[in-house]
Amino acid sequence: MSTTENAIASAEAHSAHTYHPLPVVVATAEGAWMTDVEGRRYLDMLAGYSALNFGHANRRLIDAAKAQLERVTLTSRAFHHDRFAEFCTQLADLCGMEMVLPMNTGAEAVETAVKTARKWGYRVKGVPDGMAKIIVASDNFHGRTTTIISFSTDHEARADFGPYTPGFEIVPYGDLTAMRAAMTENTVAVLLEPIQGEAGVLVPPPGYLPGVRELTRERNVLFIADEIQSGLGRTGKTFACEHEGVVPDMYVLGKALGGGIVPVSAVVSSAAVLGVYRPGEHGSTFGGNPLACAVALEVIAMLRTGEFQQRATELGDHLHQELGLLVGGGAVQTVRGRGLWAGVDIDPGHGTGREISEKLMDRRVLVKDTHGSTIRIAPPLVISKEDLDWGLEQLREVLRG
Incomplete structure (x- = not known):
């Protein structure tokens, strides 16, 4: 052989x-x-x-990683480290947002976005406990955790993994009428890929994303953009949402944020949204570690050049x-x-x-x-x-x- x-x-x-x-x-x-x-x-x-x-x-990213490897790679979030604040500040600024919640993989970031939307719904919007609903699109791909496959329409991703997590409404991608009909007073978020990658690089019809943005504002619902594949330069803009002049309430980022060197993901949003967390309610041992922050900071610097x-x-x-x-x-x-x-x-x-x-x-x-x-x-x-x-x-x- x-x-x-x-x-x-x-x-x-x-x-x-x-x-x-x-x-x-x-x-x-x-x-x-x-x-x-x-x-x-x-x-x-x-x-x-x-x-x-x-x-x-990539030489810039390899050099950034090597330099950090010689210093410190992990502290856990039990302590501060000297790259964390800069990473959060720079990423929030790149996104035009205020706060960052770092994780490792894209699926972890999507799970974090789901938890964030629910907590915001209960603490800020006033949805009755246990009643929060999140609207997603058919043919989505947000990861393969138990909760995420619960709102997948891909049979291979779902089969034999039940029981499934409740709390999600699935509507056709690109259909604003169906989304409006699915919204209730208990809807806390709409979670979408601005371009559906795994589905075959599906671009929504013109006006769809602005329509989602208008509808979510009108109904006091968070618009969460999963830019794990579409974000950070891939489409010719820093974020795919920019092609339609849309700024969501929350970005979910991953993949390219780690430069192909380490897994780095993040949820980025306003203080009004991410400020709902208190110590102990969410976290990650490796999320926002020094090595991840060093690489991601170099990614952010490279993106700033355009x-x-x-x-x-x-x-x-x-x-x-x-x-x-x-x-x-x-x-x-x-x-x-x-x-x-x-x-x-x-x-x-x-x-x-x-x-x-x-x-x-x-x-x-x-x-x-x-x-x-x-x-x-x-x-x-x-x-x-x-x-x-x-x-x-x-x-x-x-x-x-």
Whole structure:
């Protein structure tokens, strides 16, 4: 057996089968390229589901992490440390908010947002105890914890994990009329992805997000934007909500906030919302640790230059122009997305999304399928135009075949 085959066989034997990865075993990576254990190079067109917006082994982020590793990496929240206040201040300012509640993973941050909305509903809005409701959208993906899958419409995510957590109303994504009808005096929040990533990079119709913002203000309901995948430069803006001129009551952030080095997530909101917490009501041993703060501070500094947002805009325009040329040729049915992020629906006659992904892997391009016939394209924002064009040419060749 080859080194690759041995590694895959060992993983299959000794790890739970919660993923079905492509049969490539990565050993090193830099920028937009990854190298496997056999020395073969692959163009990364997924970027860790946007966790690697700034590329693999980004020198600024690696240097920030190394410097902090030599000082202190963990104190727990039992004590203050010298990076925490700066991290919270800088992230709140980047978001135009006032307070930050740091966690580790995106799912933890979504759970935190749910808890925050409920507590705000009871303490501030005056909802009767145990009666709080949160409106979510169908085809959402916010994580895989027990509570989060309770409001998922994905059968694979939900099956055999009940009983499910109550307190959620599911309405069609993009349907303001259905959302208005679902609201009651006990509704405390609307939780949405400004662009649904796992669903296939679904962009809501124009006016939808502003309509949600208006409706939530009108009904004294919190608007929570899950920008874990869409935020921090991916769409050409710092936050995807900015494309519609919308500022939510709460941002949920993760993935790229850790620079692809450490898991960093956060809920960012106003003092009126996050101020409902008292000591002991929520927390995390690792949330907001010194290493996480050091890396995230460098991410924030990089975003403040606007360089990555501009790259996502310019390369994203090029990406969508080139992908658009594939529509109507028989192989590609639809292309959606914004910035350097696209969902490509493959005609079933040309293969499933998995099959197309495997053929691209054979041509040294790595993407990921979702929902059967869709592939997602989301390269690191540092990718060169030449490399992007090469990757797109491999897609064209696969579809011609």
